[in-house]
Amino acid sequence: xxxxxxxxxxxxxxxxxxxxxxxxxxxxxxxxxxxxxxxxxxxxxxxxxxxxxxxxxxxxxxxxxxxxxxxxxxxxxxxxxxxxxxxxxxxxxxxxxxxxxxxxxxxxxxxxxxxxxxxxxxxxxxxxxxxxxxxxxxxxxxxxxxxxxxxxxxxxxxxxxxxxxxxxxxxxxxxxxxxxxxxxxxxxxxxxxxxxxxxxxxxxxxxxxxxxxxxxxxxxxxxxxxxxxxxxxxxxxxxxxxxxxxxxxxxxxxxxxxxxxxxxxxxxxxxxxxxxxxxxxxxxxxxxxxxxxxxxxxxxxxxxxx
Amino acid sequence: xxxxxxxxxxxxxxxxxxxxxxxxxxxxxxxxxxxxxxxxxxxxxxxxxxxxxxxxxxxxxxxxxxxxxxxxxxxxxxxxxxxxxxxxxxxxxxxxxxxxxxxxxxxxxxxxxxxxxxxxxxxxxxxxxxxxxxxxxxxxxxxxxxxxxxxxxxxxxxxxxxxxxxxxxxxxxxxxxxxxxxxxxxxxxxxxxxxxxxxxxxxxxxxxxxxxxxxxxxxxxxxxxxxxxxxxxxxxxxxxxxxxxxxxxxxxxxxxxxxxxxxxxxxxxxxxxxxxxxxxxxxxxxxxxxxxxxxxxxxxxxxxxxxxxxxxxxx
Numbered sequence: 223x224x225x226x227x228x229x230x231x232x233x234x235x236x237x238x239x240x241x242x243x244x245x246x247x248x249x250x251x252x253x254x255x256x257x258x259x260x261x262x263x264x265x266x267x268x269x270x271x272x273x274x275x276x277x278x279x280x281x282x283x284x285x286x287x288x289x290x291x292x293x294x295x296x297x298x299x300x301x302x303x304x305x306x307x308x309x310x311x312x313x314x315x316x317x318x319x320x321x322x323x324x325x326x327x328x329x330x331x332x333x334x335x336x337x338x339x340x341x342x343x344x345x346x347x348x349x350x351x352x353x354x355x356x357x358x359x360x361x362x363x364x365x366x367x368x369x370x371x372x373x374x375x376x377x378x379x380x381x382x383x384x385x386x387x388x389x390x391x392x393x394x395x396x397x398x399x400x401x402x403x404x405x406x407x408x409x410x411x412x413x414x415x416x417x418x419x420x421x422x423x424x425x426x427x428x429x430x431x432x433x434x435x436x437x438x439x440x441x442x443x444x445x446x447x448x449x450x451x452x453x454x455x456x457x458x459x460x461x462x463x464x465x466x467x468x469x470x471x472x473x474x475x476x477x478x479x480x481x482x483x484x485x486x487x488x489x490x491x492x493x494x495x496x497x498x499x500x501x502x503x504x505x506x507x508x509x510x511x512x513x514x515x516x517x518x519x520x521x522x523x524x525x526x527x528x
Numbered sequence: 529x530x531x532x533x534x535x536x537x538x539x540x541x542x543x544x545x546x547x548x549x550x551x552x553x554x555x556x557x558x559x560x561x562x563x564x565x566x567x568x569x570x571x572x573x574x575x576x577x578x579x580x581x582x583x584x585x586x587x588x589x590x591x592x593x594x595x596x597x598x599x600x601x602x603x604x605x606x607x608x609x610x611x612x613x614x615x616x617x618x619x620x621x622x623x624x625x626x627x628x629x630x631x632x633x634x635x636x637x638x639x640x641x642x643x644x645x646x647x648x649x650x651x652x653x654x655x656x657x658x659x660x661x662x663x664x665x666x667x668x669x670x671x672x673x674x675x676x677x678x679x680x681x682x683x684x685x686x687x688x689x690x691x692x693x694x695x696x697x698x699x700x701x702x703x704x705x706x707x708x709x710x711x712x713x714x715x716x717x718x719x720x721x722x723x724x725x726x727x728x729x730x731x732x733x734x735x736x737x738x739x740x741x742x743x744x745x746x747x748x749x750x751x752x753x754x755x756x757x758x759x760x761x762x763x764x765x766x767x768x769x770x771x772x773x774x775x776x777x778x779x780x781x782x783x784x785x786x787x788x789x790x791x792x793x794x795x796x797x798x799x800x801x802x803x804x805x806x807x808x809x810x811x812x813x814x815x816x817x818x819x820x821x822x823x824x825x826x827x828x829x830x831x832x833x834x835x836x837x838x839x840x841x842x843x
Contacts (some may be wrong), residue, residue, distance in 0.1 A: 479549075480545065480549045481549070482549065483544075483545075483546035483652060483657075484649045485546065485652055486546060486550070486558065486571045489558075489561070
């Protein structure tokens with residue numbers, strides 16, 4: 223079937239080792255566009271749905287939108303420019319929903335920004351999108367003849383200090399250590415588009431940013447223009463796996479309306495250089511870290527929970 | 529004539545104060561972390577012997593050594609043994625470190641230079657470029673930086689702390705500081721002109737400069753003519769001030785007479801260059817006073833002529 227093929231084509235990059243990275247990327251992007259067109263054609267007649275907006279100042283606003291076409295982004299376009307620029311994520315019936323994912327049925331919509339009272343969901347989504355961007359950057363950083371395989375983007379909580387991306391580099395680059403880790407400033411406003419692809423295991427969400435397609439565990443943030451400071455802090459060798467040396471690249475980023483002073487940024491960056499072990503949300507398990515580092519963890523914890 | 533069109537690029541103001549996006553406990557945590565870091569950096573630099581110090585040479589006639597950056601605290605009276613009363617200014621040396629060394633080629637071609645920094649200051653209100661120099665030296669950022677021209681045998685490794693015991697009582701120093709700004713002042717206050725009499729027929733002329741020059745022959749006013757204008761807020765040096773007393777516990781220098789600047793301003797103190805005072809500046813602690821050395825100095829060092837309370841008075 224068409225869907226299985228496209229998912230298989232994206233996942234088995236080991237089989238496509240003969241293609242260069244640029245060709246792979248364009249191939250994936252073409253598959254994504256095809257899938258996008260197919261999903262749009264599932265609703266040949268435009269049906270109307272009612273979207274109820276929730277949130278401060280917006281309670282009870284009713285918008286009549288199109289099924290399968292309108293996204294929360296188009297809902298914000300009906301409001302003000304501030305809503306368009308500042309909303310990072312949407313909550314549809316309490317579920318986190320990507321801004322460019324089409325709405326399928328009548329629902330309640332809440333728009334999330336980074337400056338809400340409880341920005342945990344938005345922060346986690348931001349972290350995930352930064353990890354995806356990191357994958358994109360690393361994919362493009364090496365020359366075409368070296369193959370870069372992004373394994374996965376581990377779900378790291380914001381309190382860990384850095385988002386990471388596991389990757390396997392070409393076997394020729396086994397002895398490569400980063401001499402200079404520079405900032406990756408993605409200035410172009412690229413939109414993360416999302417399509418839910420049906421596969422045998424269930425739904426898998428794919429996200430496309432410019433030319434690069436990723437698989438992600440949860441919704442991502444609306445666009446890359448929302449991050450102001452972005453830096454790739456370190457690359458650590460974690461271990462070996464069947465494809466080669468497993469490396470973990472880490473980065474640090476802050477959103478546009480929460481720019482940090484250069485001193486504060488330097489302290490956060492120093493912390494982000496340390497290797498992030500797979501520690502999940504439970505705070506008690508981080509007691510293995512020394513007292514001084516614990517305080518730094520609280521620093522970022524509070525930094526984010528406004 | 530087309531007036532040149534000034535192009536303006538409208539940008540969003542992106543820089544904010546450091547506190548803006550932080551919660552209160554974050555801000556207090558950061559302040560604590562910064563003070564702890566400063567303490568750590570200072571204690572690391574306390575033993576210059578430990579981290580590969582540069583070779584120390586002996587004092588030679590004609591060599592120039594570093595000075596200090598101090599804070600002007602205030603003034604107080606001092607009596608000599610013969611009963612004369614003088615006034616002294618107290619200058620406290622707070623967190624003085626050598627920050628950078630510029631060799632002869634880098635500086636100007638004649639002498640080497642050492643950049644010394646004064647009082648510690650918070651990093652949140654200084655730009656990144658300014659903080660870079662201090663990061664390279666491993667020293668907390670300072671409020672004032674000055675350059676001292678130094679002979680080659682007196683260079684010190686960046687990061688060494690400097691203390692008040694660098695100067696000894698009986699030496700003569702020059703003190704440079706920014707004078708108090710008086711604003712736009714008339715000619716009597718600014719240049720000390722005599723003015724005109726208050727009465728006996730003077731019409732509207734009591735504090736004016738009077739004549740501006742000779743007359744018909746040059747038929748002009750010479751350049752540099754002393755006239756009213758902005759006074760003060762410029763660097764000025766007072767030469768040949770005697771050091772009466774040095775307190776090593778609080779790092780205070782008691783220096784004769786008055787010194788330019790307001791209270792709590794930062795001043796630059798160095799050995800005097802007056803030719804008549806060179807005799808008194810012989811054999812100083814060279815290149816500077818090191819706290820970890822073998823010599824034990826008492827808490828207070830007094831000049832020979834100074835009267836200390838509790839001594840018998842010569843009638």
